[in-house]
Amino acid sequence: MTDQALLDEVLGLRTILENVGAYIYTKDLDGRYTYVNSLVCQLFGRTLAEIVGQTDEAFFDLHLSDELRRNDRFVLESGQTITREEHNVVRETGDTRIYWTVKTPVRNAQGVIVGMCGISTDITERKALERALAEQKQLLDTVLNNADANIYMKSLDRRFLYVNSQCASLLARPVEEITGKRDIELLPAEVADHFWEMDRKAFETHARQAGEESYTAPDGRTLHYWSIKVPLDHLGYPDRLIGFSSEITELYQLKEELRRQANTDALTSTSSRRHFIEQALHQVEQARRYQQPLSLLALDLDHFKRVNDRYGHAGGDAVLVAVAGFFRRTVRTADLIGRLGGEEFAILLPNTDAAAAYALAGRLCSGLSELDITLPGPQLHHQKTSIGVATLGEHDTGFEALLARADRALYAAKHAGRNRVRRAD
Numbered sequence: 001m002t003d004q005a006l007l008d009e010v011l012g013l014r015t016i017l018e019n020v021g022a023y024i025y026t027k028d029l030d031g032r033y034t035y036v037n038s039l040v041c042q043l044f045g046r047t048l049a050e051i052v053g054q055t056d057e058a059f060f061d062l063h064l065s066d067e068l069r070r071n072d073r074f075v076l077e078s079g080q081t082i083t084r085e086e087h088n089v090v091r092e093t094g095d096t097r098i099y100w101t102v103k104t105p106v107r108n109a110q111g112v113i114v115g116m117c118g119i120s121t122d123i124t125e126r127k128a129l130e131r132a133l134a135e136q137k138q139l140l141d142t143v144l145n146n147a148d149a150n151i152y153m154k155s156l157d158r159r160f161l162y163v164n165s166q167c168a169s170l171l172a173r174p175v176e177e178i179t180g181k182r183d184i185e186l187l188p189a190e191v192a193d194h195f196w197e198m199d200r201k202a203f204e205t206h207a208r209q210a211g212e213e214s215y216t217a218p219d220g221r222t223l224h225y226w227s228i229k230v231p232l233d234h235l236g237y238p239d240r241l242i243g244f245s246s247e248i249t250e251l252y253q254l255k256e257e258l259r260r261q262a263n264t265d266a267l268t269s270t271s272s273r274r275h276f277i278e279q280a281l282h283q284v285e286q287a288r289r290y291q292q293p294l295s296l297l298a299l300d301l302d303h304f305k306r307v308n309d310r311y312g313h314a315g316g317d318a319v320l321v322a323v324a325g326f327f328r329r330t331v332r333t334a335d336l337i338g339r340l341g342g343e344e345f346a347i348l349l350p351n352t353d354a355a356a357a358y359a360l361a362g363r364l365c366s367g368l369s370e371l372d373i374t375l376p377g378p379q380l381h382h383q384k385t386s387i388g389v390a391t392l393g394e395h396d397t398g399f400e401a402l403l404a405r406a407d408r409a410l411y412a413a414k415h416a417g418r419n420r421v422r423r424a425d
Protein backbone atom coordinates (compact mmCIF):
# COMPACT_ATOMS: atom_id res chain seq x y z
CA MET A 1 0.00 0.00 0.00
CA THR A 2 1.37 3.42 -0.89
CA ASP A 3 1.68 6.18 1.68
CA GLN A 4 -1.05 8.10 -0.14
CA ALA A 5 -3.39 5.12 -0.08
CA LEU A 6 -2.69 4.61 3.60
CA LEU A 7 -3.33 8.27 4.28
CA ASP A 8 -6.60 8.11 2.33
CA GLU A 9 -7.71 5.09 4.35
CA VAL A 10 -6.88 6.76 7.67
CA LEU A 11 -8.73 9.90 6.59
CA GLY A 12 -11.69 7.79 5.52
CA LEU A 13 -11.76 6.00 8.85
CA ARG A 14 -11.50 9.28 10.73
CA THR A 15 -14.46 10.67 8.74
CA ILE A 16 -16.49 7.65 9.76
CA LEU A 17 -15.50 8.01 13.42
CA GLU A 18 -16.47 11.68 13.42
CA ASN A 19 -19.80 11.16 11.73
CA VAL A 20 -21.01 7.85 13.12
CA GLY A 21 -23.39 9.49 15.66
CA ALA A 22 -21.92 7.56 18.62
CA TYR A 23 -19.29 8.35 21.25
CA ILE A 24 -16.04 6.61 20.30
CA TYR A 25 -13.00 6.55 22.52
CA THR A 26 -9.90 4.58 23.45
CA LYS A 27 -8.22 4.44 26.85
CA ASP A 28 -4.94 3.02 28.17
CA LEU A 29 -4.56 0.55 31.03
CA ASP A 30 -4.78 3.36 33.59
CA GLY A 31 -8.06 4.60 32.15
CA ARG A 32 -6.50 7.66 30.45
CA TYR A 33 -8.08 8.73 27.20
CA THR A 34 -5.84 8.15 24.17
CA TYR A 35 -8.45 9.14 21.58
CA VAL A 36 -12.01 10.53 21.50
CA ASN A 37 -14.14 11.55 18.53
CA SER A 38 -15.66 15.00 18.26
CA LEU A 39 -19.00 13.92 19.79
CA VAL A 40 -17.12 13.13 23.05
CA CYS A 41 -15.42 16.57 22.85
CA GLN A 42 -18.87 18.17 22.56
CA LEU A 43 -20.20 16.18 25.51
CA PHE A 44 -17.28 17.15 27.77
CA GLY A 45 -17.06 20.69 26.36
CA ARG A 46 -13.27 20.28 25.81
CA THR A 47 -10.89 19.89 22.90
CA LEU A 48 -9.26 16.60 21.99
CA ALA A 49 -5.95 17.86 23.39
CA GLU A 50 -7.62 18.75 26.70
CA ILE A 51 -9.20 15.31 26.99
CA VAL A 52 -6.34 13.02 25.97
CA GLY A 53 -4.35 11.98 29.05
CA GLN A 54 -7.29 12.64 31.42
CA THR A 55 -9.32 9.93 33.19
CA ASP A 56 -13.11 9.79 33.56
CA GLU A 57 -12.75 11.36 37.00
CA ALA A 58 -12.52 14.70 35.18
CA PHE A 59 -15.73 14.32 33.19
CA PHE A 60 -18.14 12.07 35.08
CA ASP A 61 -19.34 12.09 38.65
CA LEU A 62 -18.10 8.62 39.55
CA HIS A 63 -19.39 8.92 43.11
CA LEU A 64 -22.91 9.01 41.79
CA SER A 65 -22.41 6.22 39.29
CA ASP A 66 -19.25 4.15 38.82
CA GLU A 67 -20.77 1.63 36.36
CA LEU A 68 -18.38 3.06 33.77
CA ARG A 69 -15.28 2.36 35.83
CA ARG A 70 -16.47 -1.13 36.75
CA ASN A 71 -17.17 -1.97 33.11
CA ASP A 72 -13.74 -0.66 31.98
CA ARG A 73 -11.98 -2.67 34.68
CA PHE A 74 -13.86 -5.81 33.73
CA VAL A 75 -12.88 -5.47 30.05
CA LEU A 76 -9.21 -4.81 30.85
CA GLU A 77 -8.99 -7.63 33.42
CA SER A 78 -11.04 -10.31 31.69
CA GLY A 79 -10.10 -9.46 28.09
CA GLN A 80 -13.79 -9.90 27.16
CA THR A 81 -15.97 -7.64 25.06
CA ILE A 82 -19.08 -6.39 26.84
CA THR A 83 -22.30 -4.99 25.44
CA ARG A 84 -24.61 -3.40 28.01
CA GLU A 85 -26.50 -0.40 29.29
CA GLU A 86 -24.47 2.13 31.28
CA HIS A 87 -25.77 5.00 33.46
CA ASN A 88 -23.31 7.91 33.76
CA VAL A 89 -23.58 11.31 35.44
CA VAL A 90 -21.92 13.99 33.24
CA ARG A 91 -19.96 16.46 35.42
CA GLU A 92 -20.36 19.34 32.98
CA THR A 93 -24.20 19.29 33.04
CA GLY A 94 -25.08 17.15 36.07
CA ASP A 95 -27.34 15.04 33.77
CA THR A 96 -27.67 11.30 34.13
CA ARG A 97 -27.37 9.83 30.66
CA ILE A 98 -28.06 6.25 29.63
CA TYR A 99 -25.73 4.71 27.05
CA TRP A 100 -25.82 1.54 25.06
CA THR A 101 -22.15 0.65 25.29
CA VAL A 102 -19.81 -1.78 23.59
CA LYS A 103 -16.36 -2.05 25.19
CA THR A 104 -13.61 -4.23 23.87
CA PRO A 105 -9.96 -4.71 24.86
CA VAL A 106 -7.16 -3.40 22.57
CA ARG A 107 -4.13 -5.71 22.26
CA ASN A 108 -0.60 -5.13 20.93
CA ALA A 109 1.10 -7.30 18.33
CA GLN A 110 1.97 -9.84 21.04
CA GLY A 111 -1.66 -10.09 22.12
CA VAL A 112 -1.13 -8.29 25.38
CA ILE A 113 -3.96 -5.97 26.46
CA VAL A 114 -2.74 -2.38 26.28
CA GLY A 115 -6.03 -0.57 26.62
CA MET A 116 -9.60 -0.57 25.51
CA CYS A 117 -11.89 0.89 22.89
CA GLY A 118 -15.51 1.89 23.47
CA ILE A 119 -18.51 2.90 21.43
CA SER A 120 -21.43 4.38 23.35
CA THR A 121 -24.79 5.45 21.97
CA ASP A 122 -26.93 7.81 24.01
CA ILE A 123 -30.29 6.07 24.50
CA THR A 124 -31.58 8.36 27.28
CA GLU A 125 -34.48 9.75 25.20
CA ARG A 126 -35.30 6.36 23.74
CA LYS A 127 -35.43 4.86 27.23
CA ALA A 128 -37.67 7.68 28.45
CA LEU A 129 -39.95 7.08 25.48
CA GLU A 130 -39.96 3.34 26.14
CA ARG A 131 -40.85 3.97 29.77
CA ALA A 132 -43.66 6.36 28.81
CA LEU A 133 -44.95 3.80 26.31
CA ALA A 134 -44.82 1.01 28.89
CA GLU A 135 -46.71 3.20 31.36
CA GLN A 136 -49.33 4.05 28.75
CA LYS A 137 -49.69 0.39 27.84
CA GLN A 138 -50.16 -0.50 31.50
CA LEU A 139 -52.80 2.18 31.84
CA LEU A 140 -54.56 1.00 28.69
CA ASP A 141 -54.41 -2.65 29.86
CA THR A 142 -55.94 -1.65 33.19
CA VAL A 143 -58.77 0.15 31.41
CA LEU A 144 -59.35 -2.61 28.86
CA ASN A 145 -59.25 -5.43 31.38
CA ASN A 146 -61.56 -3.71 33.82
CA ALA A 147 -64.10 -2.41 31.31
CA ASP A 148 -67.35 -4.33 31.58
CA ALA A 149 -67.25 -5.34 27.91
CA ASN A 150 -65.61 -7.80 25.57
CA ILE A 151 -63.01 -5.79 23.68
CA TYR A 152 -61.15 -7.29 20.76
CA MET A 153 -59.25 -6.50 17.58
CA LYS A 154 -60.00 -8.64 14.53
CA SER A 155 -58.47 -8.81 11.09
CA LEU A 156 -60.04 -9.07 7.66
CA ASP A 157 -59.10 -12.76 7.61
CA ARG A 158 -61.14 -13.26 10.81
CA ARG A 159 -58.20 -13.57 13.21
CA PHE A 160 -58.28 -12.25 16.77
CA LEU A 161 -55.28 -9.90 17.07
CA TYR A 162 -56.17 -8.77 20.60
CA VAL A 163 -58.68 -9.75 23.28
CA ASN A 164 -59.14 -8.26 26.75
CA SER A 165 -59.45 -10.57 29.74
CA GLN A 166 -63.26 -10.55 29.72
CA CYS A 167 -63.30 -11.64 26.09
CA ALA A 168 -60.74 -14.35 26.84
CA SER A 169 -62.90 -15.76 29.62
CA LEU A 170 -65.93 -15.77 27.31
CA LEU A 171 -63.89 -17.80 24.81
CA ALA A 172 -62.76 -19.95 27.76
CA ARG A 173 -59.05 -19.83 26.86
CA PRO A 174 -55.99 -17.87 27.93
CA VAL A 175 -55.26 -14.73 25.89
CA GLU A 176 -52.10 -16.29 24.34
CA GLU A 177 -54.15 -19.16 22.93
CA ILE A 178 -56.60 -16.78 21.29
CA THR A 179 -54.44 -14.14 19.63
CA GLY A 180 -53.55 -15.08 16.06
CA LYS A 181 -56.34 -17.66 15.82
CA ARG A 182 -59.33 -17.39 13.47
CA ASP A 183 -62.83 -17.07 14.96
CA ILE A 184 -63.90 -20.42 13.48
CA GLU A 185 -61.05 -22.14 15.34
CA LEU A 186 -62.40 -20.75 18.63
CA LEU A 187 -66.17 -20.74 18.23
CA PRO A 188 -68.79 -23.05 16.71
CA ALA A 189 -69.10 -22.19 13.00
CA GLU A 190 -72.62 -20.75 13.24
CA VAL A 191 -71.64 -18.49 16.17
CA ALA A 192 -68.45 -17.31 14.41
CA ASP A 193 -70.46 -16.62 11.23
CA HIS A 194 -73.09 -14.68 13.21
CA PHE A 195 -70.42 -12.40 14.78
CA TRP A 196 -68.69 -12.09 11.40
CA GLU A 197 -71.83 -10.62 9.81
CA MET A 198 -71.36 -7.24 11.52
CA ASP A 199 -67.55 -7.43 11.18
CA ARG A 200 -67.92 -7.96 7.43
CA LYS A 201 -70.28 -5.01 7.14
CA ALA A 202 -67.77 -2.79 8.99
CA PHE A 203 -64.96 -3.88 6.64
CA GLU A 204 -67.13 -3.49 3.53
CA THR A 205 -68.53 -0.08 4.39
CA HIS A 206 -65.36 1.21 6.14
CA ALA A 207 -67.78 2.63 8.69
CA ARG A 208 -68.65 2.04 12.35
CA GLN A 209 -71.40 -0.49 12.87
CA ALA A 210 -73.57 -0.97 15.95
CA GLY A 211 -76.23 -3.53 16.76
CA GLU A 212 -77.34 -6.54 18.75
CA GLU A 213 -75.56 -9.88 18.66
CA SER A 214 -76.31 -13.07 20.54
CA TYR A 215 -74.26 -16.05 21.63
CA THR A 216 -75.41 -19.40 22.98
CA ALA A 217 -72.79 -20.45 25.51
CA PRO A 218 -71.74 -24.11 25.91
CA ASP A 219 -73.94 -24.28 29.05
CA GLY A 220 -76.97 -23.50 26.87
CA ARG A 221 -77.53 -19.93 28.08
CA THR A 222 -78.21 -17.40 25.33
CA LEU A 223 -76.31 -14.19 25.97
CA HIS A 224 -77.17 -10.96 24.20
CA TYR A 225 -74.72 -8.19 23.38
CA TRP A 226 -74.79 -4.64 22.18
CA SER A 227 -71.81 -4.45 19.84
CA ILE A 228 -69.90 -1.62 18.22
CA LYS A 229 -67.35 -2.39 15.50
CA VAL A 230 -64.94 0.31 14.45
CA PRO A 231 -62.76 -0.21 11.35
CA LEU A 232 -59.25 1.15 11.83
CA ASP A 233 -58.84 2.78 8.40
CA HIS A 234 -58.06 6.13 10.04
CA LEU A 235 -55.02 4.56 11.77
CA GLY A 236 -53.75 3.12 8.51
CA TYR A 237 -55.12 -0.42 9.12
CA PRO A 238 -57.98 -0.95 6.66
CA ASP A 239 -57.77 -4.69 7.41
CA ARG A 240 -58.46 -4.40 11.16
CA LEU A 241 -61.31 -3.47 13.42
CA ILE A 242 -61.84 -2.95 17.12
CA GLY A 243 -64.98 -4.43 18.62
CA PHE A 244 -66.74 -3.62 21.90
CA SER A 245 -69.49 -6.00 22.95
CA SER A 246 -71.35 -5.31 26.20
CA GLU A 247 -73.62 -7.96 27.61
CA ILE A 248 -77.24 -6.79 27.73
CA THR A 249 -78.96 -10.14 28.37
CA GLU A 250 -81.08 -8.85 31.26
CA LEU A 251 -82.03 -5.71 29.38
CA TYR A 252 -82.83 -7.77 26.29
CA GLN A 253 -85.08 -10.14 28.27
CA LEU A 254 -86.81 -7.19 29.89
CA LYS A 255 -87.38 -5.60 26.48
CA GLU A 256 -88.73 -8.89 25.11
CA GLU A 257 -91.05 -9.24 28.10
CA LEU A 258 -92.31 -5.67 27.63
CA ARG A 259 -92.84 -6.33 23.94
CA ARG A 260 -94.69 -9.56 24.74
CA GLN A 261 -96.86 -7.75 27.28
CA ALA A 262 -97.65 -4.97 24.83
CA ASN A 263 -98.59 -7.52 22.18
CA THR A 264 -100.69 -9.74 24.40
CA ASP A 265 -104.04 -9.27 26.09
CA ALA A 266 -103.33 -9.98 29.75
CA LEU A 267 -106.62 -11.78 30.48
CA THR A 268 -106.99 -14.11 27.49
CA SER A 269 -103.38 -14.29 26.19
CA THR A 270 -104.68 -13.53 22.68
CA SER A 271 -103.16 -10.66 20.68
CA SER A 272 -103.82 -7.14 21.92
CA ARG A 273 -105.84 -4.89 19.64
CA ARG A 274 -102.73 -2.90 18.65
CA HIS A 275 -100.66 -5.99 17.82
CA PHE A 276 -103.58 -7.65 15.99
CA ILE A 277 -104.04 -4.62 13.73
CA GLU A 278 -100.29 -4.37 13.14
CA GLN A 279 -100.16 -8.02 12.07
CA ALA A 280 -103.33 -7.69 10.01
CA LEU A 281 -101.90 -4.75 8.03
CA HIS A 282 -98.85 -6.89 7.26
CA GLN A 283 -101.00 -9.90 6.27
CA VAL A 284 -103.09 -7.78 3.90
CA GLU A 285 -99.90 -6.64 2.20
CA GLN A 286 -98.60 -10.23 1.93
CA ALA A 287 -101.91 -11.54 0.61
CA ARG A 288 -102.00 -8.84 -2.09
CA ARG A 289 -98.34 -9.40 -3.08
CA TYR A 290 -98.64 -13.20 -3.35
CA GLN A 291 -102.29 -13.15 -4.51
CA GLN A 292 -103.42 -15.38 -1.69
CA PRO A 293 -106.85 -15.32 -0.05
CA LEU A 294 -107.22 -13.72 3.37
CA SER A 295 -110.32 -13.86 5.55
CA LEU A 296 -111.37 -12.23 8.78
CA LEU A 297 -113.88 -13.28 11.41
CA ALA A 298 -115.42 -10.67 13.72
CA LEU A 299 -116.89 -12.29 16.85
CA ASP A 300 -118.99 -10.77 19.62
CA LEU A 301 -120.17 -12.92 22.51
CA ASP A 302 -123.97 -12.96 22.91
CA HIS A 303 -125.65 -11.35 25.90
CA PHE A 304 -122.42 -11.07 27.75
CA LYS A 305 -123.85 -8.43 30.03
CA ARG A 306 -126.06 -11.18 31.49
CA VAL A 307 -123.00 -13.33 32.16
CA ASN A 308 -121.52 -10.61 34.31
CA ASP A 309 -124.84 -10.03 35.97
CA ARG A 310 -125.22 -13.70 36.82
CA TYR A 311 -121.66 -14.69 37.79
CA GLY A 312 -120.10 -11.35 38.64
CA HIS A 313 -117.21 -9.72 36.78
CA ALA A 314 -114.74 -12.46 37.82
CA GLY A 315 -117.13 -15.08 36.42
CA GLY A 316 -117.35 -13.06 33.18
CA ASP A 317 -113.56 -13.00 33.02
CA ALA A 318 -113.38 -16.78 33.46
CA VAL A 319 -115.81 -17.18 30.54
CA LEU A 320 -113.65 -14.93 28.35
CA VAL A 321 -110.59 -17.07 29.19
CA ALA A 322 -112.46 -20.30 28.41
CA VAL A 323 -113.77 -18.91 25.11
CA ALA A 324 -110.28 -17.76 24.03
CA GLY A 325 -108.93 -21.24 24.90
CA PHE A 326 -111.61 -22.83 22.74
CA PHE A 327 -110.77 -20.49 19.81
CA ARG A 328 -107.10 -21.39 20.14
CA ARG A 329 -107.79 -25.12 20.11
CA THR A 330 -110.09 -24.82 17.10
CA VAL A 331 -108.09 -22.63 14.65
CA ARG A 332 -104.72 -23.33 12.94
CA THR A 333 -101.50 -22.01 14.45
CA ALA A 334 -101.08 -19.68 11.47
CA ASP A 335 -104.39 -17.96 12.35
CA LEU A 336 -104.21 -14.96 14.62
CA ILE A 337 -106.71 -14.43 17.43
CA GLY A 338 -107.08 -10.90 18.78
CA ARG A 339 -109.23 -9.39 21.51
CA LEU A 340 -110.39 -6.11 20.03
CA GLY A 341 -112.54 -5.00 22.96
CA GLY A 342 -114.43 -6.32 26.03
CA GLU A 343 -116.22 -9.38 24.58
CA GLU A 344 -115.23 -8.75 20.97
CA PHE A 345 -112.70 -10.96 19.26
CA ALA A 346 -111.36 -11.14 15.72
CA ILE A 347 -109.61 -14.01 14.00
CA LEU A 348 -107.43 -13.40 10.96
CA LEU A 349 -107.18 -16.37 8.60
CA PRO A 350 -104.25 -16.20 6.16
CA ASN A 351 -104.48 -18.30 3.00
CA THR A 352 -108.17 -18.97 3.63
CA ASP A 353 -110.88 -18.31 1.06
CA ALA A 354 -114.47 -17.27 1.76
CA ALA A 355 -115.86 -20.83 1.76
CA ALA A 356 -113.24 -22.17 4.18
CA ALA A 357 -113.67 -19.14 6.44
CA TYR A 358 -117.44 -19.56 6.50
CA ALA A 359 -117.06 -23.24 7.34
CA LEU A 360 -114.65 -22.46 10.18
CA ALA A 361 -116.97 -19.74 11.54
CA GLY A 362 -119.79 -22.33 11.59
CA ARG A 363 -117.60 -24.76 13.56
CA LEU A 364 -116.63 -22.04 16.02
CA CYS A 365 -120.24 -20.92 16.50
CA SER A 366 -121.71 -24.37 17.09
CA GLY A 367 -118.62 -25.70 18.91
CA LEU A 368 -118.69 -22.82 21.40
CA SER A 369 -122.38 -23.17 22.13
CA GLU A 370 -121.76 -26.81 23.01
CA LEU A 371 -118.69 -26.09 25.12
CA ASP A 372 -119.18 -26.80 28.83
CA ILE A 373 -117.71 -23.91 30.78
CA THR A 374 -117.51 -24.72 34.47
CA LEU A 375 -117.47 -21.71 36.77
CA PRO A 376 -116.78 -21.67 40.50
CA GLY A 377 -119.84 -22.75 42.35
CA PRO A 378 -119.66 -25.02 40.48
CA GLN A 379 -121.97 -23.73 37.78
CA LEU A 380 -122.13 -24.87 34.21
CA HIS A 381 -122.33 -22.18 31.54
CA HIS A 382 -122.81 -22.31 27.77
CA GLN A 383 -121.66 -19.23 25.89
CA LYS A 384 -122.88 -18.33 22.45
CA THR A 385 -121.40 -15.98 19.88
CA SER A 386 -122.33 -14.16 16.71
CA ILE A 387 -119.81 -14.09 13.87
CA GLY A 388 -119.34 -11.94 10.77
CA VAL A 389 -117.12 -13.30 7.97
CA ALA A 390 -115.35 -11.22 5.32
CA THR A 391 -112.75 -12.14 2.72
CA LEU A 392 -110.30 -9.64 1.28
CA GLY A 393 -111.56 -8.47 -2.10
CA GLU A 394 -110.45 -6.13 -4.86
CA HIS A 395 -112.68 -3.35 -3.56
CA ASP A 396 -111.25 -3.38 -0.03
CA THR A 397 -108.98 -0.38 0.25
CA GLY A 398 -107.13 -2.07 3.13
CA PHE A 399 -107.59 -3.82 6.44
CA GLU A 400 -109.91 -1.12 7.79
CA ALA A 401 -112.32 -1.79 4.95
CA LEU A 402 -112.14 -5.56 5.50
CA LEU A 403 -112.81 -5.12 9.24
CA ALA A 404 -115.72 -2.76 8.55
CA ARG A 405 -117.33 -5.38 6.28
CA ALA A 406 -116.80 -8.17 8.84
CA ASP A 407 -118.33 -5.91 11.53
CA ARG A 408 -121.37 -5.20 9.36
CA ALA A 409 -121.83 -8.95 8.86
CA LEU A 410 -121.52 -9.44 12.63
CA TYR A 411 -124.17 -6.81 13.22
CA ALA A 412 -126.40 -8.62 10.74
CA ALA A 413 -125.83 -11.90 12.67
CA LYS A 414 -126.83 -10.17 15.93
CA HIS A 415 -129.81 -8.61 14.24
CA ALA A 416 -130.94 -11.95 12.86
CA GLY A 417 -131.15 -13.40 16.38
CA ARG A 418 -127.49 -14.06 17.51
CA ASN A 419 -125.65 -17.43 17.78
CA ARG A 420 -125.12 -17.49 14.04
CA VAL A 421 -122.75 -16.63 11.22
CA ARG A 422 -123.26 -14.05 8.51
CA ARG A 423 -121.15 -13.42 5.44
CA ALA A 424 -120.18 -9.94 4.35
CA ASP A 425 -121.49 -8.66 0.98
Ligand SMILES: Nc1nc2c(ncn2[C@@H]2O[C@H](COP(=O)(O)OP(=O)(O)OP(=O)(O)O)[C@@H](O)[C@H]2O)c(=O)[nH]1
Binds near residue numbers: 300308314320
Ligand atom coordinates in the same frame (compact mmCIF):
# COMPACT_ATOMS: atom_id res chain seq x y z
N1 LIG B 1 -116.18 -9.82 32.80
C1 LIG B 1 -115.87 -8.99 31.85
N2 LIG B 1 -116.81 -8.33 31.21
C2 LIG B 1 -116.52 -7.48 30.23
C3 LIG B 1 -115.20 -7.25 29.87
N3 LIG B 1 -115.19 -6.34 28.86
C4 LIG B 1 -116.49 -6.03 28.61
N4 LIG B 1 -117.30 -6.71 29.43
C5 LIG B 1 -118.68 -6.68 29.52
O1 LIG B 1 -119.32 -7.19 28.33
C6 LIG B 1 -120.64 -6.67 28.24
C7 LIG B 1 -120.93 -6.31 26.84
O2 LIG B 1 -122.29 -5.91 26.81
P1 LIG B 1 -123.01 -5.35 25.54
O3 LIG B 1 -122.02 -4.65 24.67
O4 LIG B 1 -124.22 -4.60 25.99
O5 LIG B 1 -123.48 -6.58 24.73
P2 LIG B 1 -123.97 -8.00 25.17
O6 LIG B 1 -124.58 -8.01 26.54
O7 LIG B 1 -122.90 -8.99 24.93
O8 LIG B 1 -125.13 -8.20 24.12
P3 LIG B 1 -124.92 -8.46 22.58
O9 LIG B 1 -123.56 -8.16 22.17
O10 LIG B 1 -125.93 -7.55 21.95
O11 LIG B 1 -125.32 -9.88 22.40
C8 LIG B 1 -120.70 -5.48 29.19
O12 LIG B 1 -121.46 -5.80 30.30
C9 LIG B 1 -119.24 -5.27 29.62
O13 LIG B 1 -119.12 -4.81 30.94
C10 LIG B 1 -114.18 -7.94 30.59
O14 LIG B 1 -112.99 -7.79 30.35
N5 LIG B 1 -114.57 -8.78 31.54
